[in-house]
Amino acid sequence: MVADDALDGTGSQSALRRSNERLILDTLRTLGPASQATLARNSGLSKSAVNAIVRALAADGVLEVRPGATGRETEVALIGPRGALVALDLGHQRLHGSVISFDQQHRVDEVVDLGREHDASSDVATVSELVERLLEQAGVSRAEVDRVRVGVHAPYDALTRTISPTGILPGWEGSDVEAMLSAALDLPVEVDNDANYAALAEWSWGAGRGSRNLLYVKSSNGIGSGLIINNQVYRGSNGLAGELGHIVVDSRGALCNCGNRGCLSAVASGRALLLELAAAGSPRESLQQVIADAQAGDLACRRIVGEAGRYLGVGLSHAVKLIAPDTIIIGGELAAAGTLLLDSVKAELSANALQSVSGMPRVEPGLRRGDMSILGCVAAVLAGSGYGMSELPTWILTPTGQRVRETV
Structure with a gap:
């Protein structure tokens, strides 16, 4: 002090x-x-x-x-900074773009489908067209944009600036993401994993506010995590820290796209739940339907959500012993299951806790929004500029575009 x-x-x-x-x-x-x-x-x-x-x-x-x-x-x-931010959330099958003008106090969004078969070159062209449209709609010139921030739904190697070869975004593997996007947009670009951005948003304005050491879990189609250690995003030596989804929790479990068996993502992600229900002759169209049916009392769905929570608890118990977070936040689509999931997570954490090392961290549900990566981009800009926002104004919390509004 x-x-x-x-x-x-x-x-x-x-x-x-x-x-x-x-x-x-x-x-x-x-x-x-x-x-x-x-x-x-x-x-x-x-x-x-x-x-x-x-x-x-x-x-x-x-x-x-x-x-x-x-x-x-x-x-x-x-209060916030001046200028504008272009924030992009690059997922497996869709791209969410947002232009946030701090001067105009205005936000413009659009979501674009990428389809199942897409590669880096086609995605770069889509990004370029999307950013051009958003800047025009927002009335923001390129001169007002300090930089473009991109959250990718895949492990990102900050040393080589490439997507790691895990099969999550195969069209991008081996490509220099920052260089390709910066050349196409003629703007500085900074890339990070989407879970890191979401963790930063939760730490800045969500249940993680006031936490010094936070572990954020994104449980959706896959499972990822972001770490805040000593009030800083922790990325490890190459940016790949936080791959919680590839902690093995069942050595005889389902095959993961990384090549191992029983990874957390292979047994407890939304995709894993859908595959298991289908194999049991009780298919569901989406993770949202699984959660809704579980909350309505469907026994198969309740069981599988509870099992996902237990697997999460096992994986998190290992992480807790390593980094001793004071807070764990469960976010992503699966978190909508509420106590059906969280109670199982907490029970498994408590059963496996080593009290002398870390005690029992606080476990909280995350913000129920589909634009967490975008909000994390805002938090990163504020942290990098020396500015900040003690609370997010309504205009930042109110995206445009029907497809985006349906998720927040």
């Missing part, structure tokens, strides 16, 4: 001021809107120091001071 009363002789007054400003900004990102008294209490700075920092940052347009909920005490809140 930085003391505001005196210098220790090793730094300048300006360095101390910048350090204290960062401390206040980090505290606001953790707490959300807060009074100056709360900021002083949580940062360890004096009230006079907090007041001076707040006035300076408000003058710089980084935060705002507004009436509090009671009307008797003002509260301080972060």
